[in-house]
Amino acid sequence: MAFLSAPWPWYFAGPVIGLFVPALLIVGNGVLGVSANLRHLCSAALPGKLEYFRYDWKRTGGWNLLFVAGILAGGFLASRWVGPQNIAISAQTRLDLAKLGIHDFSGPAPRELFTWPALLTLKGFISVVLGGFLVGFGTAYAGGCTSGHAISGLADFQLPSLIAVAGFFAGGLIATYFILPLYL
Amino acid sequence: MSTNTARYDSSTNQRQVPSGIGLFICLILGICFGITLTKSEVVSWFRIQEMFRFQSPRMYEIIASAVVVAAVSVALIKRLGLKTITGEPISIPPKRLQHGIRYAVGGTIFGLGWAFTGACPGPLFALVGNGVSVMIVAIASAMTGTWLYGLLTPKLPH
Numbered sequence: 001m002a003f004l005s006a007p008w009p010w011y012f013a014g015p016v017i018g019l020f021v022p023a024l025l026i027v028g029n030g031v032l033g034v035s036a037n038l039r040h041l042c043s044a045a046l047p048g049k050l051e052y053f054r055y056d057w058k059r060t061g062g063w064n065l066l067f068v069a070g071i072l073a074g075g076f077l078a079s080r081w082v083g084p085q086n087i088a089i090s091a092q093t094r095l096d097l098a099k100l101g102i103h104d105f106s107g108p109a110p111r112e113l114f115t116w117p118a119l120l121t122l123k124g125f126i127s128v129v130l131g132g133f134l135v136g137f138g139t140a141y142a143g144g145c146t147s148g149h150a151i152s153g154l155a156d157f158q159l160p161s162l163i164a165v166a167g168f169f170a171g172g173l174i175a176t177y178f179i180l181p182l183y184l
Numbered sequence: 185m186s187t188n189t190a191r192y193d194s195s196t197n198q199r200q201v202p203s204g205i206g207l208f209i210c211l212i213l214g215i216c217f218g219i220t221l222t223k224s225e226v227v228s229w230f231r232i233q234e235m236f237r238f239q240s241p242r243m244y245e246i247i248a249s250a251v252v253v254a255a256v257s258v259a260l261i262k263r264l265g266l267k268t269i270t271g272e273p274i275s276i277p278p279k280r281l282q283h284g285i286r287y288a289v290g291g292t293i294f295g296l297g298w299a300f301t302g303a304c305p306g307p308l309f310a311l312v313g314n315g316v317s318v319m320i321v322a323i324a325s326a327m328t329g330t331w332l333y334g335l336l337t338p339k340l341p342h
Contacts, residue, residue, distance in 0.1 A: 010245040013224030017246065018253025020217055022261060027209045028202030028268050031276060032254075034305040038323075038330040045327070052334035063202035063210040068309050070214020071221065075313025078222035087225055093234040108222075109229040109302055109316055116318050131300030132308070132322030136329025138294025139305060141286050141340065143279060145294060146304040149287075150247060153279060155254035160279040164291035169236075171295020176236040180299065 005081055007088070021152055030063055033148030035139035037061065037068045100184040123183050142167065200272050221310045229302025236299055286342040297329075 008016075024030035040061030043053040086105050094105065104111045111118070118124030139145040142164045144153060150168065153161025202210050224246055225231050235243035260266075261274050268274055279287075298304050301322050303311055308326065311319040333340075 007225050008220075008223045010224075010242050011249060013220060013226075014246040014249030015253040016220050017217075017224065017226075018250035019257065020213060020220075021254035022257035023213055024202070024210070025258075025261060025274050025276070026266065026268055027213070028206040028270060029200045029272060029274060030202045030206075030210065034309070035330075038305065038326050039334070042327050042331045042334065046331070050331075050334045052337050053331075060201060063207055066207055066211040067214035067217070068306075070211045070216075071218035071306055071309040072313040074215040074218020074220075075222050075227070075310035076218075076315075077215065077313075078219040078310075079314040082222070087228045087230045089228075089230045089234045090239045093230065093237055093239045096237060096239075097230070097233060105230065107316070108225070108227050108311060108314055114229070114316055114318055119318060119321065127300050127302075128318055128322045129325045131297045131302075132319075132325030133329040134293050134297030135301060135303075135305065135308070135322070136297075136326030136331075137333050138290050138292070138297055138329070139326075140330040140333035141290025142294055143286060143290070145306075146247075146298075147306055149279075149291070151250055151254055152276070154251045155258050156276045156278075157255070158279050160281050160284065160287045163284055163287035167288050167291020167293075168295040168298060171292040171297075172232075172236045172299040173295075174292075175296045175299035176233065179296070 017151065018155070021155055024067075028063065030067075031148070032152045033064070033144055034068060034071070035136075035145035035148060037064050038136050039140060040065055100181060102184065126183050138171070199277065200268070200270075204270075206269065217306065218310045218313055221307055222314060227303060227307035227310045227314065232299065232302040282342045286340070289341075297326075 021032050024032050039053070040057045043055065043057040047053045087108060102110045102112055113124050113127040119128060142149065144161070144164060146168070149161040149164040154165065221227050226243065226246060231243055234240045258276065266274055301308070303319070305326065308319050308323050
């Protein structure tokens, strides 16, 4: 049971994540990529006149939407086994974040930013609403996210994915070093 | 299909996708993926901050080993000529480079959002399952962002 309750070491977690690429391909040429579901959800919810959303989302994305529903359920199951626990980040990261005003290290995300009441604060709004918006716009523009580009794309040696991943880190570093200190 | 849609991506092509029993397997695989994202802690804002601050190799080790295993698997599938469970040949549609702008600019915009939310799309859904229910708002916001891209895409450089 220790295996179920403790966090997985990288050398188990990483290879398991990688195995989802061949698994989905074998099931029916499914390409691992979660952000495509944001497009499918838009297409289902408000297709309107935009050509980008006018396609058969049930046929094209039905399998992927089921996959993402599974992710939600899997997150629920895993959290039931674990219960609340601190993420064992490095002492230096803890120190750096404490300097920025993050003091609650329980759970997967800091409660100072990721609760419903925090939405009404500037830092909570930026973390959830602006962050989410940029994730949705950026992944659509880039044609993929961490799973679609960094895992599936790089595994297939696709140059566009390498450019995209370089962009992911450029954006992440700019935000971490220059923007987070302004609003946290 | 129109050439206009073809410009943007290949995901709406008449490509074979999982169907029938495959749909059920996708749901089960999704559950396994959600458990993996949670147990690997890649869903954690703290882990993402640690990664962008280069203060632990953990996230890089996870991503790198995932890519290696996926790459070896894909190479084996091609070498052995494996078929899907319904007997179709397996292929991965290539991403079109175009001018590369969409990957550099779109990727950077996503990177900003990744650091703000501490979550990429998979973890957004896993976190809702983990009880961080406010991430429902982040998902709605991400849909708004995707919708805006759909609106602006004819005008954006790709």
